[in-house]
Amino acid sequence: xxxxxxxxxAKAKAFADPMSKIVSELQSSLVQSEAHALLxxxxxxxAVESEQTDxxxxxxxxxxxxxxxxxxxxxxxxxxxxxxxxxxxxxxxxKVGEDNCPKNDEELWDYMKSKKEKFPxxxxxxSHLRNKNWVVRSGSQYGVDFVxxxxxxxxxxxQYAVLVLSEGDDGDNANQRLREWSDIHCTIRLCGSVxxxxxxxxxxxxxxxxxSPSCLEGYAVEERTIMRxxxxxCREDQTVVENGIK
Amino acid sequence: xxxxxxxxxAKAKAFADPMSKIVSELQSSLVQSEAHALLxxxxxxxAVESEQTDxxxxxxxxxxxxxxxxxxxxxxxxxxxxxxxxxxxxxxxxKVGEDNCPKNDEELWDYMKSKKEKFPxxxxxxSHLRNKNWVVRSGSQYGVDFVxxxxxxxxxxxQYAVLVLSEGDDGDNANQRLREWSDIHCTIRLCGSVxxxxxxxxxxxxxxxxxSPSCLEGYAVEERTIMRxxxxxCREDQTVVENGIK
Numbered sequence: 001x002x003x004x005x006x007x008x009x010a011k012a013k014a015f016a017d018p019m020s021k022i023v024s025e026l027q028s029s030l031v032q033s034e035a036h037a038l039l040x041x042x043x044x045x046x047a048v049e050s051e052q053t054d055x056x057x058x059x060x061x062x063x064x065x066x067x068x069x070x071x072x073x074x075x076x077x078x079x080x081x082x083x084x085x086x087x088x089x090x091x092x093x094x095k096v097g098e099d100n101c102p103k104n105d106e107e108l109w110d111y112m113k114s115k116k117e118k119f120p121x122x123x124x125x126x127s128h129l130r131n132k133n134w135v136v137r138s139g140s141q142y143g144v145d146f147v148x149x150x151x152x153x154x155x156x157x158x159q160y161a162v163l164v165l166s167e168g169d170d171g172d173n174a175n176q177r178l179r180e181w182s183d184i185h186c187t188i189r190l191c192g193s194v195x196x197x198x199x200x201x202x203x204x205x206x207x208x209x210x211x212s213p214s215c216l217e218g219y220a221v222e223e224r225t226i227m228r229x230x231x232x233x234c235r236e237d238q239t240v241v242e243n244g245i246k
Numbered sequence: 247x248x249x250x251x252x253x254x255x256a257k258a259k260a261f262a263d264p265m266s267k268i269v270s271e272l273q274s275s276l277v278q279s280e281a282h283a284l285l286x287x288x289x290x291x292x293a294v295e296s297e298q299t300d301x302x303x304x305x306x307x308x309x310x311x312x313x314x315x316x317x318x319x320x321x322x323x324x325x326x327x328x329x330x331x332x333x334x335x336x337x338x339x340x341k342v343g344e345d346n347c348p349k350n351d352e353e354l355w356d357y358m359k360s361k362k363e364k365f366p367x368x369x370x371x372x373s374h375l376r377n378k379n380w381v382v383r384s385g386s387q388y389g390v391d392f393v394x395x396x397x398x399x400x401x402x403x404x405q406y407a408v409l410v411l412s413e414g415d416d417g418d419n420a421n422q423r424l425r426e427w428s429d430i431h432c433t434i435r436l437c438g439s440v441x442x443x444x445x446x447x448x449x450x451x452x453x454x455x456x457x458s459p460s461c462l463e464g465y466a467v468e469e470r471t472i473m474r475x476x477x478x479x480c481r482e483d484q485t486v487v488e489n490g491i492k
Contacts (some may be wrong), residue, residue: 012418022303040299042464074349114410135300139428140427140428140431140432141431142432143428143429143430143431143432143434143435143436144432145428145432163428174427175426175428176422176426176429177426177429180421180422180423181386181420182385182386182389182390182409182423183389183423183429183432184387184389184420185386185389186388186389186390186429186432186433186436187386187389187432188389189387189388189434189436190389190435190439191391193436193439
């Protein structure tokens with residue numbers, strides 16, 4: 001399934017302004033301003049000024065929160081987003097509560113694991129896609145873990161519905177999806193009805209233990225798309241097959 | 247959600263001809279003719295003449311199979327359907343292969359468990375709904391275990407999408423559905439888009455072991471419907487709430 005752009009102008013706009021460039025600009029800006037976020041439950045709060053508000057919106061990190069403060073705009077970042085800006089892009093420091101000293105990556109890793117058991121797997125999936133310049137947002141609306149857009153959601157519909165599974169791991173840490181045929185049928189039918197392709201990211205932990213974020217380097221990610229095979233369509237409509245190969 | 251009849255005439259036709267009566271007629275007819283079916287893989291094959299063809303179609307058991315035989319019509323029954331006619335309605339005998347002696351309930355139970363590990367749970371759910379005069383068919387098209395109709399599918403759309411779970415049982419015999427929020431979101435969204443209510447049948451085995459069909463009497467079935475709660479709709483549209491209570 002090809003990306004569904006929201007009009008020709010949207011496609012042209014996206015090609016003229018690649019996501020990699022926008023994220024780089026955000027990274028430089030946050031580094032320069034020594035940005036700090038505050039952990040709060042399962043998210044991190046970040047206050048920024050107008051230029052960074054624009055960059056966060058364009059790079060599609062977090063959600064702007066309405067407050068009475070006029071000079072600052074607050075953003076609520078998911079744990080994956082916050083850790084990506086902190087650990088992967090190294091452009092954000094994160095504090096907890098009244099403690100003025102930012103937490104290091106290991107402390108954040110422990111905090112996030114304690115809030116969300118599957119954080120290591122979900123973060124690996126999130127960072128894997130973000131590193132390839134996909135825009136990654138929550139997939140809860142579609143009953144999946146994430147949705148992936150090839151550019152900003154204002155320009156294109158999300159192309160992939162993403163489920164994060166763990167290869168060869170039946171432990172509590174794994175995502176218990178697609179273990180029943182009925183679940184596979186349900187997920188594929190829903191993805192089809194919202195014109196998305198189901199992308200399964202199988203994370204192979206390669207025996208790594210999750211004590212520190214360094215285990216992420218040892219994780220391998222295997223990508224699989226799952227689609228309904230319609231004999232009639234595949235036999236008679238060659239254009240569908242050709243588009244599928246692209 | 248109220249039943250969605252396929253027109254007013256369909257509703258009147260259904261009320262004039264209750265499903266309980268049709269099933270009783272089928273039962274008497276099969277008893278009288280000493281009907282025998284033949285087990286074949288995960289289904290049972292039954293050859294009937296025109297009167298019983300009509301009754302099986304009206305009671306919605308099995309699927310008619312096209313063959314070259316003119317006098318007999320073959321029906322393919324699912325394992326749940328075959329065992330229900332045999333064990334619960336006691337109107338069908340079932341043979342295996344060349345053996346001319348019909349199998350008893352215990353032998354059939356063992357056969358069906360060997361073909362489908364979750365058969366005891368699925369059969370309990372199937373018979374529970376059939377005993378209450380619901381028409382029960384496969385739900386694979388909607389990513390659930392069964393769909394339930396309040397009368398024949400030609401007169402009414404299926405009202406419930408049914409998932410069979412096993413309470414307090416994490417063993418291999420349980421159905422691994424709805425264990426993740428993303429699966430719950432996926433299932434509810436799909437049910438909503440096809441105008442069905444999600445009905446979860448929780449089977450509590452009460453410590454019964456599945457060695458013989460007599461364990462079924464000890465199983466308890468707990469019914470739960472799961473619906474999306476929309477604050478706006480529930481606050482402003484009283485009619486929706488009232489319909490929901492009925």
